[in-house]
Amino acid sequence: MNVLRCTACGRRLTEPVRLLDEMPGFPPADWLPDPGGNRQGPPSVPRGTYVADPLPHGTYTADSLPHGTYVLHPDDLVDLTPHPDVKRLIGCCGPNGRSGINHVCACGAEIALVTADCCSRYETRLVQDAVRVEVAP
Structure with a gap:
């Protein structure tokens, strides 16, 4: 198990997570609201x-994510804050990720x-250059 940390300050960004060998196939979606009323694609x-x-994540603009990423389930992240530029948070039912980090x-x-x-997919992509991977204690 690993944790991912911010390279700038060393803060832990994730719960302990296990590295998969490859991206799983995209699960089918029913696009119905979840029990909390949110509409999200499947993780x-x-x-x-x-x-x-x-x-680089090809779905987004060329300058959005110019480097590799770590793809995580959003519920495994801790201590992330929405970007202060609210234009980056646009989307229909949540952020669509098309406006960059x-x-x-x-x-x-x-x-x-x-x-x-x-x-869209329900995921968080951490920029590999902005985080470091450590073995969880």
């Missing part, structure tokens, strides 16, 4: 896991792209 990865994606570490470092819109 890209199961809770408690993450995947290293070495390529939209979450920051508590220290202010731009660190993650969260997609939680009804028309």
Whole structure:
């Protein structure tokens, strides 16, 4: 099990997570509201896991995520804050991630792209250059 930390300040960003060998297939979606009334696509990865994606995330604009990312279930993240530029948080039912990095570490470092819109995958992508992976204690 690993934890991911902010390279700028060392703050822990995730619960302990296990690295998967590859991205799981995208699960089918019913696009109905969950018990809390939120509409989100299905999660890209199961809770408690993450995947290293070495390529820029092609769904987004070319300058959104120029480097590889770690793809996590949003519920495995701790201590992330929405970006102060609210234009980066737009979407139908949540942030769609098409406006670049939209979450920051508590220290202010731009660190993650969260997609939680009804028309997108439900995931958090931590920019590999902004985080470091450590073995969980």
